[in-house]
Amino acid sequence: MKKLILLSISAMFILGSCVSKKEYAALESKQKETQDLLNTATIKLNSCLSKAQGLEDRVADLRRTNDNLISSNESLTMLTSKGASNVEKTLESLKEKDLRITRLQDAVSKKDSVMLALVTSLKKEVGMNDPDIEVNVEKGVVFISIADKLLFQSGSYNVTTRAKEVLGKVAIVVNSKPTFECMVEAHTDPVPYNKPPLIDNWDLSVKRATSVVRVLEDLGVSSKQLIAAGRGEYQPLVDNDTADNRSKNRRTRIVILPKIDEFYDMIDKEMKNLEADGK
Incomplete structure (x- = not known):
């Protein structure tokens, strides 16, 4: 080791003697x-390495x-396809409901047409100029008051x-x-009534x-x-405050109407026709 150090020192002296101070x-x-x-260069390299890592x-x-976008897009595509299918099913359902409503309206219209024709026949038979007889249709039902x-x-x-x-003319139309x-509805005024065997206005109206x-x-x-129905004094047309008004309230009303079960049978028939058309 000592020899190596001595050799290095010797070399420095030799080199120092060979190179001038200016060159050194x-x-x-x-x-x-x-x-x-x-x-x-090292700083730039480190900066580049840092940027490269970034x-x-x-x-x-x-x-x-x-x-993530590809996955979301695939999910969205699936949802969109499912949504479109749901919208199509909803539209089909709405179309079906609209068709059912149309069929039901047709059934009601047919009934209303029959009732209007009935009113026309009654007015023709009974007469329109008699002030004591009134024929009209309300909510699909014919009334003869x-x-x-x-x-x-x-x-x-x-x-x-x-x-x-008068009842003979009504019978002609009813028989058709x-x-x-x-249904025959009898109405009275509220004046107390008691003539045996009847004891009150209920009895009289019935x-x-x-x-x-x-x-x-x-x-x-x-x-x-x-159908026989007694209404007594409880369905007045006007207040019973005058003799004339009480006279108006004393009346008999004949109600002509299609049988409810037959009306619903007509609707049910239309519904079955709709279902058959949909198959």
């Missing part, structure tokens, strides 16, 4: 410049984002001869609709209704079509 200074300056360049990280993030004074004498439930003429029902029903039976109307 130039070499030293050149070495410093080279070192500075090396340091600068770019690699960014590329990795972009790849992950791209993969006959004033009390035309049907009965005061406090009586026996039908007058004039009333039998054997599948319809005919008895008057059954009296009209019996006349219609005699005129050929089927008993199966007839």
